[in-house]
């Protein structure tokens with residue numbers, strides 16, 4: 211189901227609770243909503259009003275991937291970039307982002323959360339850092 215994007219800072223600035231295997235419906239809504247937006251590369255659950263640590267990002271081929279409880283374990287090559295948030299469109303903010311990151315997260319497979327670790331680079335790494343900030347209630 212396509213959901214409305216939350217722009218309320220009171221919801222967005224609250225650190226999110228852990229995502230669980232019961233939250234599969236949130237992933238579906240995140241994917242539906244993300245696909246309905248032309249310019250978006252990722253979406254965090256609190257941006258559709260669900261304060262859980264769940265995010266969905268698009269890879270370079272525009273395929274959606276969901277991550278539960280993502281944590282950035284290692285980050286290399288910082289630089290300063292201008293970034294915009296879907297929840298505050300048109301406002302560009304300068305932030306520090308890393309070109310390479312290692313992320314620990316969980317994936318929902320057959321109704322169970324499975325631990326994963328993955329390296330990301332470049333644009334996808336930047337999107338994921340933005341989404342992890344959302345999970346922590348941090349806005350650009």
Ligand SMILES: [Zn+2]
Nearest residue numbers: 295296297340
């Ligand atoms: Zn954002």
